[in-house]
Amino acid sequence: MVTAFESLSENTGYIAALIFSSYIFYHLIYQPLLATPLRRIPGPKAFAATKWRLALADYHGVRTQCINSIHQRYGTVARIGTKEVSFSSLSALRTIYGAGSGFERTDFYRMFDVYGRQNLFSFAGTKQHAERKKLLAHAYSKSVVLSPNAIAKPLIEKNVKSYLDLLEGEKDVAEGIFQSLHWFSLDSITGFLYGDQHGGTHALRGNDLDRRMLSDIIDPSRRKLSWYAVHLKKYTKWLYTRTGAMEKAITKLGLLPMQKPATYTGIRAYALQSWTGFETAATEKDSEQDLAIIDKLWRHSKSGKGIRLDGLDMASELADHLLAGIDTTSDTLMFAIWALSRPENKIYQEILIKELDTILNTDCNQDGNPLAEVADRLPYLDAVLKETLRLYAPLPASEPRSMSVDTTIDGYLIPAGTVVSMSPYTLHRNPDVFSEPLKFNPERWLGHCADLAEMKKWFWAFSSGGRMCIGLHLAMAEMTTLLAAIYRKYTTSGYEKQKGVSPGITSRFEVFYDETFPRFELRYAEPLRQTWVEKLEQPKQILEQLSLAAYLIELWRGMYGAIPKAEQENLQPKSNGPFPGFVSLACGSGILVYVLLMEGYKGSGFDARRRKTWETYPVNVQNCLEERIYIPRPFLDAIDSQDFEAKIHTGDFPADTFIVSDHTDELTVWTPLMAALASPSSPLPFFIIPCCSCSLSGARYRFPPKTGETSTKAERHVEQNPQPASGDLRSLRATKNEQRTDRGFGNSMVGSLTAKTRDIAEEVGFEVEETCLKTPGAISRALIGRKQQATNLAETSPSQTSVLADQIAQIIERECIRDGGVQAAAKIWIEQAEDLHRQQRE
Numbered sequence: 001m002v003t004a005f006e007s008l009s010e011n012t013g014y015i016a017a018l019i020f021s022s023y024i025f026y027h028l029i030y031q032p033l034l035a036t037p038l039r040r041i042p043g044p045k046a047f048a049a050t051k052w053r054l055a056l057a058d059y060h061g062v063r064t065q066c067i068n069s070i071h072q073r074y075g076t077v078a079r080i081g082t083k084e085v086s087f088s089s090l091s092a093l094r095t096i097y098g099a100g101s102g103f104e105r106t107d108f109y110r111m112f113d114v115y116g117r118q119n120l121f122s123f124a125g126t127k128q129h130a131e132r133k134k135l136l137a138h139a140y141s142k143s144v145v146l147s148p149n150a151i152a153k154p155l156i157e158k159n160v161k162s163y164l165d166l167l168e169g170e171k172d173v174a175e176g177i178f179q180s181l182h183w184f185s186l187d188s189i190t191g192f193l194y195g196d197q198h199g200g201t202h203a204l205r206g207n208d209l210d211r212r213m214l215s216d217i218i219d220p221s222r223r224k225l226s227w228y229a230v231h232l233k234k235y236t237k238w239l240y241t242r243t244g245a246m247e248k249a250i251t252k253l254g255l256l257p258m259q260k261p262a263t264y265t266g267i268r269a270y271a272l273q274s275w276t277g278f279e280t281a282a283t284e285k286d287s288e289q290d291l292a293i294i295d296k297l298w299r300h301s302k303s304g305k306g307i308r309l310d311g312l313d314m315a316s317e318l319a320d321h322l323l324a325g326i327d328t329t330s331d332t333l334m335f336a337i338w339a340l341s342r343p344e345n346k347i348y349q350e351i352l353i354k355e356l357d358t359i360l361n362t363d364c365n366q367d368g369n370p371l372a373e374v375a376d377r378l379p380y381l382d383a384v385l386k387e388t389l390r391l392y393a394p395l396p397a398s399e400p401r402s403m404s405v406d407t408t409i410d411g412y413l414i415p416a417g418t419v420v421s422m423s424p425y426t427l428h429r430n431p432d433v434f435s436e437p438l439k440f441n442p443e444r445w446l447g448h449c450a451d452l453a454e455m456k457k458w459f460w461a462f463s464s465g466g467r468m469c470i471g472l473h474l475a476m477a478e479m480t481t482l483l484a485a486i487y488r489k490y491t492t493s494g495y496e497k498q499k500g501v502s503p504g505i506t507s508r509f510e511v512f513y514d515e516t517f518p519r520f521e522l523r524y525a526e527p528l529r530q531t532w533v534e535k536l537e538q539p540k541q542i543l544e545q546l547s548l549a550a551y552l553i554e555l556w557r558g559m560y561g562a563i564p565k566a567e568q569e570n571l572q573p574k575s576n577g578p579f580p581g582f583v584s585l586a587c588g589s590g591i592l593v594y595v596l597l598m599e600g601y602k603g604s605g606f607d608a609r610r611r612k613t614w615e616t617y618p619v620n621v622q623n624c625l626e627e628r629i630y631i632p633r634p635f636l637d638a639i640d641s642q643d644f645e646a647k648i649h650t651g652d653f654p655a656d657t658f659i660v661s662d663h664t665d666e667l668t669v670w671t672p673l674m675a676a677l678a679s680p681s682s683p684l685p686f687f688i689i690p691c692c693s694c695s696l697s698g699a700r701y702r703f704p705p706k707t708g709e710t711s712t713k714a715e716r717h718v719e720q721n722p723q724p725a726s727g728d729l730r731s732l733r734a735t736k737n738e739q740r741t742d743r744g745f746g747n748s749m750v751g752s753l754t755a756k757t758r759d760i761a762e763e764v765g766f767e768v769e770e771t772c773l774k775t776p777g778a779i780s781r782a783l784i785g786r787k788q789q790a791t792n793l794a795e796t797s798p799s800q801t802s803v804l805a806d807q808i809a810q811i812i813e814r815e816c817i818r819d820g821g822v823q824a825a826a827k828i829w830i831e832q833a834e835d836l837h838r839q840q841r842e
Ligand code: HEM
Pocket: 120, 121, 122, 133, 189, 320, 321, 322, 324, 325, 326, 328, 329, 332, 393, 394, 395, 398, 399, 400, 460, 461, 462, 463, 466, 467, 468, 469, 470, 471, 472, 474, 475
């Protein structure tokens, strides 16, 4: 007989399943999809069912583009969350963001509180916000910003001069415009907020501490932290407020989305320090005229009139303006210069220069640069900036708002507490308003047609209504004055190093690029950065490896007609023969192997040491990465190395394998030999980027510059030390510059190594191509061996093959003389390999 207890326990599983499915049904289906009035709003069901769907897009850094695509599919009103709706119409813009609309900023903005205090940016309520704004609005008005008697105009003109001085004196430094423009905006906003004495920075004039403040902004993991701060707010706060052993444990477990100090810590600390310094020394100034914002807030607090502000309130307000005023202005300037420098936009630059040429000397200051108020009145410059802000708005993402009562927007009932938003990104890409929206075209802002009036209504880079950007006029004055001065004296053109690459700007969790550029970097760089586990200088290495992957893909497209996977859907590959596969020697972190495999190229890589990064790749990639030490077969034959414990590779690659030898040190000179040894009658194609110079034994060795004669006697006299004996920075830079010339390169250590490798490759039958490769981190020479010399192309008989093998052996013998012969060289190689293996095990 079945007892009641047994029956209950048999049914427990069913009951639990029923409760669970009821819960799922209620929360994921009934409530969000059937019960709420928002159910009538179109949009993808997955987004309507759970807020985590949009959070996922945030995590992948594609939120804004994703919402934009949803609008393209569903129209001007789209539901993007259980309680979140996005709009893209002018009527909604007026309803939500118009003056006195009653919509308030959401909780999202509380992440901009500083020192635990709210400020203009983070206040939700209109009353608190209006009171604070009243204190500041006048100082930020256009008439005050451009007044010769107030602080902004002389400060901006002084900083413009410092920028041009930098351009004159340290062209190399200034040309890194991402950085130098950040210095300009930093010096401008700090001077404006704190005055020269109490926090105005001098990054443009070389102050290293001021410059270093920007490392806060550059760290890519700040995006991950933003995601955590928005979607896992309490948890993130908990993580960052732990101390002692708990803090250590959290750090060790890698739980922090961004290592401490987290984003903006340095800038916030600087802002607080500036405030404290000011407060201690504060004396009321007699004149109202040259007051920085800090003076104004101080005077107000002392007056006892109106709203009360304590020290931290003021410090928070100032710090927030400081943070708001750096990236925004410099990113816009960077995109303006970049866009004007593109060959297809040269015409716009020429027209701008013509406009600037009309400025009279009497309209310039004593430094010879256009006055701020004159730069402000230039229609073409204004059009260039408007177009830059349209296409590359520095704050392009949605601006969330909500209301405490039910309301109606564009005919839809919006319940109280629903988050509603719009984004400059989507408004600025409406093809009905902006023809060819992805094209940079300043001309669209000129003329007086009805279209222009319409476009102005849709232009939303600075937001609108009561919560419009307070720094608008300051930012515009900085940007117009600097651009006018630069283009009055200079022209700009696409920097070779950045050819084919769009700059990117970070906004919250996203990075924005020019969308007409390939997504290659975007697809890999960010995921790699996010999961990076090595201690190396990663951003540079990642970009370099991505550039190299892009280069190889193009090379193989030409050689084999092999195209990346993503293109295969649209294109039929040319039939130059199938791709034979690649091997990446000494592949290090394996980025190249990972990217090429993901792009659909078969291949593998090996390195003497397994890297932690390998474990972050998908399993199929991990399976193609091996820990192996290369020992050339002739060395194995020459010496008894039976006891060698590590896994070795003897270079027996399958026929036609493409060898990639990127910065492989002792494998560099071996690469063409490897190619020939693997297949004497038809050596394998290769790509080499030479770097550290070693002889065939693997010992450090500097080959003599190629002077025509290759006497080993002459080689012995050559200095063994590859680095300059003594070198201050200036002489190092001079050496580097010299190396960029053909002659200088030929005389350098790496130049001599390149020449030696090339000679050997030619001896084994290659027609070697030499190319200059410009990756984001370096300029390198690369050798490509894809064609064989005519004599080698003829059908090779078995007897000829053995002749070729003999020739290779002779080359190896000859090259090993400097190490004491093949046996001695082999001994050195094996000893080094054993050392390496021992180190790995320790
Ligand atoms: C090209 C430059 C700039 C752009 C495109 C820009 C854009 C914006 C946008 C779109 C908002 C509204 C954000 C939102 O509601 O989510 C905003 C607000 C704000 N911006 Fe800017 N900004 C720029 C420069 C500056 C500068 C130089 C400052 C320096 C003080 C500044 C200070 C602020 C502040 C304090 C707010 C909050 C205003 C309020 O709520 O009343 N911005 N900005």
